[in-house]
Amino acid sequence: xxxxRYEITVRGRLTDTMLTAFDGLHASPAAADTVLRGEIVDQAxxxxxxxxxxxxxxxxxDVRRGPAR
Amino acid sequence: xxxxxxxxxxxxxxxxxxxxxPPVMGLVERPRLFDLLDREAGPPVTLIAAPAGxxxxxxxxxxxxxxxxxxxxxxxxxxxxxxxxxRFWATVMDALRGSGAIPGDDPLATLTPAxxxxxxxxxxxxxxxxxxxxxxxxxxxxxxxQLRSEDALRGVQSLLDALPPLLRIILVSRHDPxxxxxxxxxxxxxxxxxxxxxxxxxxEATELIAAAGVExxxxxxxxxxxxTEGWAAGLRLAAMSLSRHAEPERFVDEFAGSERxxxxxxxxxxxxxxxxxxxxxxLRTSIxxxxxxxxxxxxxxxxxxxxxxxxxxxxxxxxxxxxxARSWFRYHHLLSDxxxxxxxxxxxxxxxxxxxxxxxxxxxxxxxxDAIRHAKLGDDWVLAADLLSRYWIRLMLDGEEATLAxxxxxxxxxxxxxxxxxTTMTAVDRLFQSRWVEADTLLAAARRSIDAMxxxxxxxxxxxxxxxxxxxxxxxxxxETVVDDASLLLEGDVDDGAGVDAELQALAHxxxxxxxxxTFRVAEAESHLEQGLALGRSxxxxxxxxxxxxxxxxxxxxxxxxxxxxxxxxEAIGIADRVGWSTHSMMGPAxxxxxSVLIDRGALSDGERWLDQADVIMAKSLEPAAGxxxxxxxxxxxxxxxxYADALSYFRDAERMASQLRAPHFLAEVERPxxxxxxxxxxxxxxxxxxxxxxxxTAAWCNVAAMLCLEEQDAxxxxxxxxxxxxxxxFALHVNLVIxxxxxxxxxxxxxxxxxxAESSVERALELAxxxxxxxxxxxxxxxxxxxxxxxxxxxxxxAHLTTLLDQLAGSEPAAYREAVDQPHEALSERELxxxxxxxxxxxxxxxxxxxxxxxxxxxxxxxxxxxxxxxxTRAEAVQRGRSLGLLAPARRSS
Numbered sequence: 001x002x003x004x005r006y007e008i009t010v011r012g013r014l015t016d017t018m019l020t021a022f023d024g025l026h027a028s029p030a031a032a033d034t035v036l037r038g039e040i041v042d043q044a045x046x047x048x049x050x051x052x053x054x055x056x057x058x059x060x061x062d063v064r065r066g067p068a069r
Numbered sequence: 070x071x072x073x074x075x076x077x078x079x080x081x082x083x084x085x086x087x088x089x090x091p092p093v094m095g096l097v098e099r100p101r102l103f104d105l106l107d108r109e110a111g112p113p114v115t116l117i118a119a120p121a122g123x124x125x126x127x128x129x130x131x132x133x134x135x136x137x138x139x140x141x142x143x144x145x146x147x148x149x150x151x152x153x154x155x156r157f158w159a160t161v162m163d164a165l166r167g168s169g170a171i172p173g174d175d176p177l178a179t180l181t182p183a184x185x186x187x188x189x190x191x192x193x194x195x196x197x198x199x200x201x202x203x204x205x206x207x208x209x210x211x212x213x214x215q216l217r218s219e220d221a222l223r224g225v226q227s228l229l230d231a232l233p234p235l236l237r238i239i240l241v242s243r244h245d246p247x248x249x250x251x252x253x254x255x256x257x258x259x260x261x262x263x264x265x266x267x268x269x270x271x272x273e274a275t276e277l278i279a280a281a282g283v284e285x286x287x288x289x290x291x292x293x294x295x296x297t298e299g300w301a302a303g304l305r306l307a308a309m310s311l312s313r314h315a316e317p318e319r320f321v322d323e324f325a326g327s328e329r330x331x332x333x334x335x336x337x338x339x340x341x342x343x344x345x346x347x348x349x350x351x352l353r354t355s356i357x358x359x360x361x362x363x364x365x366x367x368x369x370x371x372x373x374x375x376x377x378x379x380x381x382x383x384x385x386x387x388x389x390x391x392x393x394a395r396s397w398f399r400y401h402h403l404l405s406d407x408x409x410x411x412x413x414x415x416x417x418x419x420x421x422x423x424x425x426x427x428x429x430x431x432x433x434x435x436x437x438x439d440a441i442r443h444a445k446l447g448d449d450w451v452l453a454a455d456l457l458s459r460y461w462i463r464l465m466l467d468g469e470e471a472t473l474a475x476x477x478x479x480x481x482x483x484x485x486x487x488x489x490x491x492t493t494m495t496a497v498d499r500l501f502q503s504r505w506v507e508a509d510t511l512l513a514a515a516r517r518s519i520d521a522m523x524x525x526x527x528x529x530x531x532x533x534x535x536x537x538x539x540x541x542x543x544x545x546x547x548x549e550t551v552v553d554d555a556s557l558l559l560e561g562d563v564d565d566g567a568g569v570d571a572e573l574q575a576l577a578h579x580x581x582x583x584x585x586x587x588t589f590r591v592a593e594a595e596s597h598l599e600q601g602l603a604l605g606r607s608x609x610x611x612x613x614x615x616x617x618x619x620x621x622x623x624x625x626x627x628x629x630x631x632x633x634x635x636x637x638x639x640e641a642i643g644i645a646d647r648v649g650w651s652t653h654s655m656m657g658p659a660x661x662x663x664x665s666v667l668i669d670r671g672a673l674s675d676g677e678r679w680l681d682q683a684d685v686i687m688a689k690s691l692e693p694a695a696g697x698x699x700x701x702x703x704x705x706x707x708x709x710x711x712x713y714a715d716a717l718s719y720f721r722d723a724e725r726m727a728s729q730l731r732a733p734h735f736l737a738e739v740e741r742p743x744x745x746x747x748x749x750x751x752x753x754x755x756x757x758x759x760x761x762x763x764x765x766x767t768a769a770w771c772n773v774a775a776m777l778c779l780e781e782q783d784a785x786x787x788x789x790x791x792x793x794x795x796x797x798x799x800f801a802l803h804v805n806l807v808i809x810x811x812x813x814x815x816x817x818x819x820x821x822x823x824x825x826x827a828e829s830s831v832e833r834a835l836e837l838a839x840x841x842x843x844x845x846x847x848x849x850x851x852x853x854x855x856x857x858x859x860x861x862x863x864x865x866x867x868x869a870h871l872t873t874l875l876d877q878l879a880g881s882e883p884a885a886y887r888e889a890v891d892q893p894h895e896a897l898s899e900r901e902l903x904x905x906x907x908x909x910x911x912x913x914x915x916x917x918x919x920x921x922x923x924x925x926x927x928x929x930x931x932x933x934x935x936x937x938x939x940x941x942x943t944r945a946e947a948v949q950r951g952r953s954l955g956l957l958a959p960a961r962r963s964s
Contacts, residue, residue, distance in 0.1 A: 012330030015337060020410045032328045054243055057121040057302060057332050057403050 122302025671844025
């Protein structure tokens, strides 16, 4: 299974502290939200990220797969 | 609202460090939601599903505190990443027992998860048990989303499906669980409380702010509520900051205007506003699941831990006490997650050391699982390996193999290879997963690296490895190679090793005893098993108790002591029933041997019932050798019932299974002569004659030869064939074979008109059979009935047994011995008993008197007395009653 690029949007702007939880992903603001972008190695890792979002009480807005490399 | 008394579980001591208790906190009451939960005759299942920080657990905890219901509460908090179903159920049991819901004499009080080859029916037993409850119980499962075991979830599902009437289940989770709730929902059996319900309303928000001692105008409260969207964690974090803020309204304004996530913003604020000591404490202790004063001090290097924690809890912060004594605390999940992230950001290089310090403290304070987890996180593999090797046997005996697997996970490969104990543990893990080849490879590797172990651990490592190898040998039926290895490794007394704890000793004794049984090292076996039994009893390990008792029973059976066998096995079965292990695979040999003993005594129906139970278990048996024995006993049963085709088929199965074992099994050779007996009855004379052309080395073969002769009307040939057995010149595996030979001799002698010799042989047969009431073999030899009927009753010393045999041959079975429900009003005296036994013969009172050296008058007096005691009026009735009470056979123990 090849890794893919993902773009995950959560509500609100994340500070550095919270960003530490998303090692390997790059965060950029988008209006009042934050988009996390990066290579995610497989489905298990993807669900791991989603679980992280859930455990931090963040609101998940969007999950999108970017163009494959 | 009036303060109502709550009913909490008083925690009883349990094996797990975290006491199942609702979090203790005093907070805002939310009557709106309390009403939902309080509904009389409401739905039996409640699901509270909402994201982190929504206030789920808090709601429940405060509701439980203020409700005045009579309901017992069992609170189970699932720890993070729980992969072990057994551990989960053990916690559920502890919580239920602690809640006071289970009466002391109910099987649930002693229900224990079954270790090492146990069944997966624990949940089912629990469900059944809960159906027996006679008072309402509320079972709360908090953090259900952290339960990762499919088995455990299936168990929870079966609870939901069964819905015992007085049980109320409340599930708390961050997301909808993997459970089928639709049916419940449709039937109106599900109460759902979701994020929208949990959102604080304006009024509730006002109350919360006020309760925190903050003065805020209505507009600001509204702003706050809007910004947080009523999210509980947000409101509480805000309240924390507000209580210290000089200008609360400004704080709210800035907060409302920020785009940062609520959690992020408020958390940063809260942290920034704490004193340096508190901040430091919060960050350093965030690595722990739970924290107390001493542990906090260890990590901060100061002495104020207990006070600070207590203050934090009182300040209604997100710190919660987990025990009634309020000495242990944990942070709200969200807070600890954020704290950990902050710690990582600020002082990543200090984190491993914190883990290491925590590991040592937890190890010293009897919390090995958490200690190991922290040691691993702190990269202290040496400590982790040492702790794990001291604790893993206990995990196995608790049935928590999944926890063992989780703890083993992550050890560097080179470390595992170099450490014989770790290798052994990994091998055990593979065994549990049925990865046999890997397991055997690992065991071989462990053998090679054992001498490289540090001397302090070598003894224990040796004992552990030997024990596992013996266990594996049992699985394979491969005795020879492994027994030698094991003895070598153990090098003498199991108990003289320092550092070998009781659990390991007990298991070592048990396994050594069992394997010694197979090689007929009787004294050795008994010694090990008795030691194992005593040890198992003293450390409270029913697995060892039951295992040793079963092995002792089997040994007793093999050494011709069926009464002792029955005693041991019934004790083992009793214990197993008490803890709920009746269908554990280890029970197979127990049921099988008990069935065999009962069948031998002629109690065919009772014996068959036990065989049926053995059949159910053998499907998942760990011991293929036992399957051989079971088929053989089935064959024997069919033989005496004259179902010869079935008997033959079973004996053939037994032979086939025996030949598949790795090492020769003592039953393998035995099957052939038994097959021939069946074939003879089926009329296959030629085939039997052909098979007999080879040497007759054992009694079993001699007897078949004699049977063939009798079939061919060659009485003299028959007598000659069994002569070596009678003379003791050939090996007889079982006394039944000697009895059989004597009976065959009797039949042959009668045919040769040598009545004296016949009578003498029969008498000898009765003599051998009576001590243990052996009946079965008599039922399998054709022509025995006429033979016994011809035996002069007044000249036999074994009248009672003879009568019993004749009865059975006539078709009636002995009544169940121990299952006899009624007892005589008064016990009979020795004399009365002796007279009763003669009543079953056709001797007159005078003749009985002659036998017992009593006058006729005395005999009649005894008869009158015993009739009265047995509540009967005639001799026949007395005999019948005496038989049903098991009084007629002298050697049998009455209950």
